Amino acid sequence: xxxxxxxxxxxxxxTGEKVFLExxxxxxxxxxFWYRQDPGLGLRLIYFSYDVKMKExxxxxxxxxxxxxxxxxxxxxxxxxSTNQTSMYLCASSRRGQGTRGNQPQxxxxxxxxxxx
Amino acid sequence: xxxxxxxEGPVTLSEEAFLTINCTYTATGYPSLFWYxxxxxxxxxxxLKATKADDKGSNKGFEATYRKETTSFHLEKGSVQVxxxxxxxxxxxxxxxxxxxxxxxxxxxxxxx
Numbered sequence: 001x002x003x004x005x006x007x008x009x010x011x012x013x014x015t016g017e018k019v020f021l022e023x024x025x026x027x028x029x030x031x032x033f034w035y036r037q038d039p040g041l042g043l044r045l046i047y048f049s050y051d052v053k054m055k056e057x058x059x060x061x062x063x064x065x066x067x068x069x070x071x072x073x074x075x076x077x078x079x080x081x082s083t084n085q086t087s088m089y090l091c092a093s094s095r096r097g098q099g100t101r102g103n104q105p106q107x108x109x110x111x112x113x114x115x116x117x
Numbered sequence: 118x119x120x121x122x123x124x125e126g127p128v129t130l131s132e133e134a135f136l137t138i139n140c141t142y143t144a145t146g147y148p149s150l151f152w153y154x155x156x157x158x159x160x161x162x163x164x165l166k167a168t169k170a171d172d173k174g175s176n177k178g179f180e181a182t183y184r185k186e187t188t189s190f191h192l193e194k195g196s197v198q199v200x201x202x203x204x205x206x207x208x209x210x211x212x213x214x215x216x217x218x219x220x221x222x223x224x225x226x227x228x229x230x
Contacts, residue, residue, distance in 0.1 A: 004160070031216050033217075040222065041222065042206065042220050042221060042222035042223050043161075043206070043220045045217060045218075048217060050216070058217075090160055090161065092160075092161075094216050096216070097210075097216050103149040103166075103168045103210065104210075104216055105151060105163040105166055106161075106163075106216070106218060107163070108153075108160035108161040108162070109160050110158075110159050110160045111159075111160050
């Protein structure tokens with residue numbers, strides 16, 4: 001089974017801190033994703049990466065950056081945490097699709113519930 | 118742009134009742150369609166998928182059929198159990214190979230004994 005591991009289940013940080021959320025997958029997947037999940041808004045894509053050192057902005061990248069130095073690891077960075085970044089953060093990975101069909105499912109970690117005080 | 122609309126919850130059913138959660142989509146071309154489930158305190162798990170028109174995805178008693186003519190992918194189960202209580206997300210992955218998913222907002226299901 002694919003295993004996507006997020007480093008923390010719960011995290012509490014202070015406004016202005018630099019925050020790192022780590023994600024590791026063990027199935028040699030090319031694609032990795034960071035989402036935030038908020039009540040009534042569903043999942044929103046922050047950033048994704050389709051290869052080592054490659055990244056693309058998702059729908060809500062403001063206030064975040066990412067790093068992918070190794071294939072199995074994808075880090076989300078809050079440069080200067082703010083209270084509106086309190087949320088559940090979900091990491092996912094997937095294999096690269098075949099041809100032009102976007103038919104590969106994503107595999108998710110259990111999430112990090114981040115509180116910014 | 119691509120979008121997914123699913124019925125708003127919460128949905129509350131008694132054990133052994135029939136479940137339908139509606140999902141419609143807007144996309145160009147032929148997207149792949151997915152249903153994910155999120156149990157309390159966990160991340161999302163793939164429940165089922167369909168990659169072309171008229172495909173039926175099924176798993177754990179759940180079914181959904183890819184209907185191109187109505188741009189729908191409704192989730193159904195004939196007899197729900199208490200253990201099916203969770204949040205269900207409909208999602209699409211558009212052609213082009215980027216593998217990005219567009220999610221609906223989720224439908225919370227509670228099944229009472």
